[in-house]
Amino acid sequence: MSRSPRNSPAKKRAGASAKRPPAGSDAANSAPLITTAGVLRRRLPLPQPDAEGDKEERGRVLVIGGSTEMPGAAILCATAALRAGAGKLQIATCRTVAHVVGATVPEARIFALAETRSGGIAAASAAAE
Numbered sequence: 001m002s003r004s005p006r007n008s009p010a011k012k013r014a015g016a017s018a019k020r021p022p023a024g025s026d027a028a029n030s031a032p033l034i035t036t037a038g039v040l041r042r043r044l045p046l047p048q049p050d051a052e053g054d055k056e057e058r059g060r061v062l063v064i065g066g067s068t069e070m071p072g073a074a075i076l077c078a079t080a081a082l083r084a085g086a087g088k089l090q091i092a093t094c095r096t097v098a099h100v101v102g103a104t105v106p107e108a109r110i111f112a113l114a115e116t117r118s119g120g121i122a123a124a125s126a127a128a129e
Contacts, residue, residue: 046084058087063108066093068119071101078105094121 033039049058061081066074074093081089082105089108093101096119098112113125 049085055087058085060088060090061086062090062092064092064121066091066097066101067121068094068096068115071097074101075104078108082107092121092125094119 061078063074063077063081065077066072071093074091078089078091078101089105090111091101091105091108092111092113094115095112096115098110102108102110114122116122
């Protein structure tokens with residue numbers, strides 16, 4: 001006895017997951033939310049620094065990242081930390097691109113780390129001195 005593709009169990013399962021929510025439910029009445037910069041600012045505001053506060057009160061961030069081929073990863077992360085309100089910023093990245101990162105984010109203290117032949121941060125750089 002063969003089943004037609006129209007009535008197969010797989011077809012029934014697929015149709016069951018595509019049902020609409022019951023009328024009158026919260027899911028049926030909610031419109032999709034389009035995420036824009038304005039929506040994010042209203043719903044997830046960044047903390048506002050105290051007018052009397054200083055760098056220490058705003059917190060510290062250490063970014064460890066980037067590579068010889070992608071120094072922008074560390075730069076983007078560091079820029080986001082500053083925009084979020086970090087008081088002090090330190091960036092640890094590969095030695096050959098540290099000067100580029102430092103010139104791009106002059107507010108940060110830069111640590112030039114040893115790198116591998118492939119251009120990543122060497123594991124030996126993680127050892128405490």
